[in-house]
Amino acid sequence: MAYNLKQELNKPERFHSGHRLCAGCGAGIVCRAMMRAVNEEDQAVICNATGCLEVSSFQYPYTAWEDSYIHTAFENASATASGVEAAMKVMKRRGKLEQDRNIKILTIGGDGGTYDIGFQSLSGALERGHDFTYFCYDNNAYMNTGTQRSSATPRFANATTTPSGVESVGKKQNQKDLTQIVVMHGAPYVAQTTLFGNMKDFHEKAHRAIYTEGPTFVNVLTPCPRGWQYPADELLEICKLAIDTCVWPLYEVVEGEYRLTYEPKKKLPVEEFMRKQGRFRHCFAKGNEWTLEAAQEYVDKKWEELLNKCK
Amino acid sequence: MSIRERLSGNEAIATAMRQINPDVFAMFPITPSTEIPQYYAQYVADGRVDTEFITVESEHSSLSACLGAEAAGARAVTATSSAGLSYMNEVLYVAASSRLPVVLAVACRALTGPININHDYSDSMAERDSGFIQIYGENNQEVYDNYLQAHRIAEHPDVRLPLMVCEDGFITSHAIENIELEDDEAVKKFVGEYKPENYLLKKENPLAVGPYGVSGYYMEARVAQAQAMKNAKKVILEVAADFEKTFGRKYGFFEEYRMEDAETAMVIMGSSAGTAKACVDELRAEGVKAGLVKIRVFRPFPGEELAAVLSKCKAVAVMDKSEGFSACGGPLFAETAGACINLKDRPQMIDIVFGLGGRDFTVEAARSVYKRLEGIAAGGETGPVYTHMGQREA
Numbered sequence: 001m002a003y004n005l006k007q008e009l010n011k012p013e014r015f016h017s018g019h020r021l022c023a024g025c026g027a028g029i030v031c032r033a034m035m036r037a038v039n040e041e042d043q044a045v046i047c048n049a050t051g052c053l054e055v056s057s058f059q060y061p062y063t064a065w066e067d068s069y070i071h072t073a074f075e076n077a078s079a080t081a082s083g084v085e086a087a088m089k090v091m092k093r094r095g096k097l098e099q100d101r102n103i104k105i106l107t108i109g110g111d112g113g114t115y116d117i118g119f120q121s122l123s124g125a126l127e128r129g130h131d132f133t134y135f136c137y138d139n140n141a142y143m144n145t146g147t148q149r150s151s152a153t154p155r156f157a158n159a160t161t162t163p164s165g166v167e168s169v170g171k172k173q174n175q176k177d178l179t180q181i182v183v184m185h186g187a188p189y190v191a192q193t194t195l196f197g198n199m200k201d202f203h204e205k206a207h208r209a210i211y212t213e214g215p216t217f218v219n220v221l222t223p224c225p226r227g228w229q230y231p232a233d234e235l236l237e238i239c240k241l242a243i244d245t246c247v248w249p250l251y252e253v254v255e256g257e258y259r260l261t262y263e264p265k266k267k268l269p270v271e272e273f274m275r276k277q278g279r280f281r282h283c284f285a286k287g288n289e290w291t292l293e294a295a296q297e298y299v300d301k302k303w304e305e306l307l308n309k310c311k
Numbered sequence: 312m313s314i315r316e317r318l319s320g321n322e323a324i325a326t327a328m329r330q331i332n333p334d335v336f337a338m339f340p341i342t343p344s345t346e347i348p349q350y351y352a353q354y355v356a357d358g359r360v361d362t363e364f365i366t367v368e369s370e371h372s373s374l375s376a377c378l379g380a381e382a383a384g385a386r387a388v389t390a391t392s393s394a395g396l397s398y399m400n401e402v403l404y405v406a407a408s409s410r411l412p413v414v415l416a417v418a419c420r421a422l423t424g425p426i427n428i429n430h431d432y433s434d435s436m437a438e439r440d441s442g443f444i445q446i447y448g449e450n451n452q453e454v455y456d457n458y459l460q461a462h463r464i465a466e467h468p469d470v471r472l473p474l475m476v477c478e479d480g481f482i483t484s485h486a487i488e489n490i491e492l493e494d495d496e497a498v499k500k501f502v503g504e505y506k507p508e509n510y511l512l513k514k515e516n517p518l519a520v521g522p523y524g525v526s527g528y529y530m531e532a533r534v535a536q537a538q539a540m541k542n543a544k545k546v547i548l549e550v551a552a553d554f555e556k557t558f559g560r561k562y563g564f565f566e567e568y569r570m571e572d573a574e575t576a577m578v579i580m581g582s583s584a585g586t587a588k589a590c591v592d593e594l595r596a597e598g599v600k601a602g603l604v605k606i607r608v609f610r611p612f613p614g615e616e617l618a619a620v621l622s623k624c625k626a627v628a629v630m631d632k633s634e635g636f637s638a639c640g641g642p643l644f645a646e647t648a649g650a651c652i653n654l655k656d657r658p659q660m661i662d663i664v665f666g667l668g669g670r671d672f673t674v675e676a677a678r679s680v681y682k683r684l685e686g687i688a689a690g691g692e693t694g695p696v697y698t699h700m701g702q703r704e705a
Contacts, residue, residue, distance in 0.1 A: 045511045047379065060522035060532075068511040071521035072378050072405050079372035083335060083379025083387065086363040088512055090334045091385060093361060097512055121375070124368030 005198040008036050019064035020056040024232025026222035027053045029195050030137045037206035042102040049077035049113030052144040075117040078125035081107040085130045105132040111152035112142045115178050126185040126215045133209045137222040147227040151176035156291045157279045164282035182217045183253045191252035194221040196239040221248040229278025241273040246303040258309040270296045313491040320451040320483035324416045325350035327458035330498040334385035337365040337376035341395040342428045343480040344418035370395035374402040381411040382520045384510030393420035396434040406473040407442025412465035413473040420480035421668040429669020430480040432633040436642045444474040445610040449584050451488045454478040460550045469542040479582040540611045564613035566605040573602025575684035579630040580606045583672050590677035601681050614650030624658040625688035628680045631664045640697045659693045665700040
């Protein structure tokens, strides 16, 4: 059946309003869309790393989650998910759980809990081949603690631990390419998506990931209005610029086969993405023109590499 | 029917685990506990158990996987030592506060540094405030018996706390001793099935675990957890009583060895108690009224019960096999002295830190401690309260 947003939005919500995420936060949109990608008749267990999402969606005695949910710590969401998955397997084998119950294990963390502190746990779970789907809501920094740089922060972004100043043009390093690293683990399904348009791209990738057996990974560029410093109502526009500038290319890797899922009609200059956000403001100051050139050069190089993989 | 065998402490624990056949075992190797999962891997390979055996990439993840499994509704176990236990530190607290009754076997080993693989309690003592129940064994038999009782204590609805079964690294974990094993079926019957009331995979009532607890709720959660630890005292004795009825071996919070009229006593833990008991026997033969209390349950700490026993003594030496760096004594001393604070007639008390990183503890060494206690009992002068024993003098 073809994707229809209206139809999707008529499904019962599995991530409820009333949570404490900021206005315009991308993470809430990710959660709603992630849960819509689980078939209505199936159950889910959500394993969540510590972060904005956790403290905002499950503040005792309230939870925004309709399905079972577990949070244990910051760096161990994938290990926790491994335990849930192992329990499900053995309980089915021992007749403690109905064989026909379809329970999907979804793990979700921000870039801090995924790219950085949770990386070992993620890598271990991918290597062991547990049947789970990891959603990373990559908002490019440690937002829960106040926008400190992570390995997902792009070069030149102003973060509170990589501030710009007379001796600094923001973060010195490019973003770690975690999606590629996950692909190298041999995961059967890996994708990059973001929040734009009618959410078809997200939905299809999320659904495919959730319904592919084995460890699967969806990396979602998820803007944070406070950290990126743009008006909260411009989220969709920012995401669209990220894909049209090729800062965040949309693609999927199915059993090692790369497929580009979006190619901009006209590839826009990276500075159009950067100009919208306060975190890159210093790049537009006189004398810092070179940062825009360097950012463009890096995006072009990565884009070419990806196109070659998708051939 | 008991079965006479010869096993190391690690194999005794692995055997208990095999008999219980838990749902999930998440493992990561570290000396000297590594043999436990190794034995278990072979049981899995040979089809003797059908546990889901997960070979994770760290101790942090082994305990995290156990938490996920327990929350999901499964009985989960793991084993570790030393740095591995320290690496679990954060997750130990999460297990206890989430009230997930994981059973963790600890082959106690010194912490770095310098790096050392031998026995002391610096690893388990560092986790005494984690919210885990801690039960220590003197030898492989006690370690096996403690393990058989562990799940029933941890999983009891009034308790629901994780539990460490502690053995002495190498001394108990690797030394092969005679042991009486119980029949597989009898063990299964004694331990029973894990039947949590609520769990993540339950068909009805989805469960949410691990909330953000603001100051309006945090304290209630911690007080409830503290109450659970108090409740554990009753449950530990109930399970021990049933264990004695079923298998004939008796256990309590601690063992009193020749304490009936003792004027001097040691408070000690683990395998060192065996050495000290030999010394007590010698002293008794010489007419010295010496006794010994061996702590089995360190968490919950049996303060009142211990104080009642020690109140009859004139002088007590607390034997700490870990250095707490408080500059005024080790952790066992702090607990024991604290427990005795409100006694009207309390013994004079000294703390001796000994056996660090596997430094030998001998009958002669124990005798020197009792000698000092006799002097204190006779003269009333305690002398230096906190000293170390067995180190080379500079």
